[in-house]
Amino acid sequence: MKTFEYITPETIDEALELLGEGAQILAGGTDLLGEMKRGLATPKRLINLKGIQGLADIRSIPDGFLTIGSLATLSHLAEHPLVAQHYPLLIEALQRTASPQIRNIATVGGNLCQRPRCWYYRHSAFPCIRKHGEGCFAMGGQDRYHAIFGGHRCFIVHPSDLAPALMALDAEVRIAHADDSRIVPLTDFFVGPRDSLTQENILTRQEILTAIRIPVPPDNAYGTYLKVSERKATDFALASVAVSIAWLDTQVTHARVVLGGVAPVPWRVKQVEEMLIGDELSGKRIERACERAVDDATPLRHNRYKVALVKGLLRKALHAAHRSREKGEK
């Protein structure tokens, strides 16, 4: 293990000043420590955010948004009354994330910024392209857990359960930089391998993710998060789906469908959202939506099962949405 400097700043400004070449942010450390032990991250300076007041707060603000400080733990978020009231879909995602012990330490910001779980990327014996090496070992190798969408020279999947759920809720992230801070829709936050082979989001070395904002969902909205993993806990998604749907009478007026565990980024399927809006959620339409969702899937040797899994999960989620609307009517 290499030695490093460890600093706990008290303000965001201080933290921003400490950033730079060789510096890395430490939140809960549930991912970063593993990366350091395996030599994947070799920071010269660790900036521990846990000394910054208020960075873990969860608040509703007057303009109708819920603001989640990036340092809020996953447990804290899952137990927050406003979340239970407006965003049950988030609770479903959080309950299927890792284990209670990890959720007590892991932060929301860290979850969105966590590094890929690809076993070639994580393994010291495989100098893959995401580690500035060459090629992708999953291609033609053990690719059961890899991407069926959006792969390009690298076939990682984004490991987060929270990200697809937040994306289905139209979340935005606040990014602090020494000069200014900006707000970016979560849909623009993640970066696939076509844009970068070494990072999974737009953050530069000079930036910190400080908060996540979620708007109040539309009236009559229904949301659900479904995940399939091999093991029932402490396991990443083989595939997952986050769905948020709203109606006017029987007509779908709002639809978000985001897939997890199947692409290098949380995979929003806009073509499905568009075909759902303006119509009833009939069984036939659901079947067509499921087919549509996997139109552009390009499975590898051993992960074709994910295509069927996505369809199955989406079918289940949309039927649940449909049932909830019918119940609401009664």
Place this chain on the structure above:
Amino acid sequence: MSEHWLLGKRVPRPDAIPKVTGEAVYTDDITFPGMLYGAVVRSPYACASIRSVDTSRAEQLPGVRAILTPTNSSLFSTEILYAGQKVAALAATDPHTAQEAASLIQVEYQRHRAVFDPIRAMSRDAPVVRPSRSQEFNNVCSHQRKERGDLETGFAQADIIVENTYRVGIAHQAYMEPHACVARFDVSGKLTVWTSIQGQFNVRASLASMLGMPVHDVRVIAPEIGGAFGGKTSLIMEPIAVVLAKITGAPVKIVMSRQEEFIDAHPGPGCIIHVKTAARQDGTLTAEWAEIIYDTGAAPGAPTGNFDRTRGLYRIPNFRYDIYSVYTHKLIPGAYRAPGALELTFAFESQIDHLAGELGQDPIEFRLKNAVDEGDLTVDGKVYPTIGLRESLHQAREQIKAVEHKPHRGIGVACGKWMNAIGASGVILTLNEDGSVNLTSGAVDLTGVNTVLAQIVAEELSISLDQIHVQTRDTDVAPYAALSGGSRTTYGMSLATQNAVRQLKKDLFEFASQHMPVSPEAFTVADGKVVPRDGSHTGIPIRELARIAMYSARGPLTVTGSASDPSWLADSYIFITQVAEVEVDPDTGEITVLRVSSFQDVGFALNPMLVEGQIEGGIVQGLGWGYLEGLVFDKGVVLNENLTEYKIPTALDAPELVPVLIEIPSADGPYGIKGVGEPSMVVTPAVLANAIHDATGIRLTETPLVQDDLSTRQGPLGNM
């Protein structure tokens, strides 16, 4: 078995509390001033020759005390046969320095062509891992054949033949505590080793022979052990720690990391089973043929010797089984709880289920029709005594009748067999001056054996349990005990304890007859007293006799007890039937295991709580190996070398567990007991595969079952 007052009772383990509070001392808790820490350099390649090892940079690192390489130590070889093989080792003043030094050692390799699949390894043009024992095939490590009758006739008589190939993956025992050891020489040159091991006397023998020392100059101490399951039967790091301690003159500790566990311990073996089973339309089995190919990795290790111990459940007049173990460039497997049984049971019990289905017969009735009975022959031609196979099938049938049928659910049934060993077992029993008793054992307590031995002593002497103190002591103090494994520990140690305590009673009765006008044979014990059976005297408390003896010419009452069996296995046949209920999600194909019930002949449950614990744990481990687990390799390199990616079951994956104890006493076991440490995990993969088939119509033939293409299980399914 109501003649016992304490045996058969649910007595909690006294060692449970120190374990959950953290008070228990494990090997890694042992430290000494000036102790050094060992680290190992490993080959990243599966097949290579070492050209050179450059230790110059590591030597310059402050804190490094000794470095072992193929050049200066016979513990290491220049020929690499699997990725993860130890290439060099060193000792340094702290673990971080040791790790850093290891990373500074430069090894130059010449890589060679490797072979990983055992079937591929058998072909004549495959790279040679080690010389083959076969004229016909490359890389054969062992071959044996079991045969009876005439195969051709058997298959000709059949109306239906079912043929399948099953594959079982390599599974790590995933004990909580990784291998750890500390080695220390004292000034007189005597060696003491603390190690996390199932058998301390085995370690003593191996180290003494390695060092050319008499065994009494080697002391092995096994502190509390954090699980083993067969994975801690042989030495891994001990020889290295000992040599480093010898060179440096300082105590040396080596603790394996979880990653090292996955790449260089001795997991359960991979196995390929190609099998053909035949039956007549009326459900009579006529023949079976199988070729069983074990992947034994870079050296002998696969458990090929247990075929008769685990098969022979049905009357099959004609059979031939060829059992091979084959070298590949992979890590070396070893024992995992009932070694050899799980993989064979998975294949053969899937076959039975498949045949029953093809014949349109109920899987239980089909099994009952063919089940062996008293007087039938085992695979190796021994004669079965009274056995519990039918009884367990009957009880399973009742259970299945009570299950409510629901859509997307499936029920499976499968049977298994195991036999326990006995092993050399000795104990020392001392009656203390206040009437309490110390029992000293050399057997490592993995399963609660010490609790049971205390029950036996208390039962036999009719004194209360809190008067008995059972301890596992080290090789300098305790009498010899074979390793705790092979389902032998409670069996063998109970025999020894029974012998000891009965001898103690005899001595007590003799001594008592000097104080009462009664002949020794006329005594018995009751309520902590030695009393004449005919009630002619009120008797004398054992506590009193102990005190008098201690200060009389008799002296302390101390006895030893021993047991063993030259044939290794006891005449103790353990049969199990399990029933699994699963649910399949029609949208995703996801499987939930709802309940596993196990009907196991345990002979007699000395402590039902501990027996149930063994059964429940076994089912969950069987579910792990069969359903979730398996090492994944790429070019011989283990990809899932940690407990995030190598997925053992969590509490949420464990189904409802229903252990049902059947008690058909063994003829020669103490109190009629049979071994219960291993057999419970044997059946679970088969029963799950059969239940999944019932729910979906799909027969899974490869473990881990969960990694089947889920899509095939979706939609309106199976035979519901």
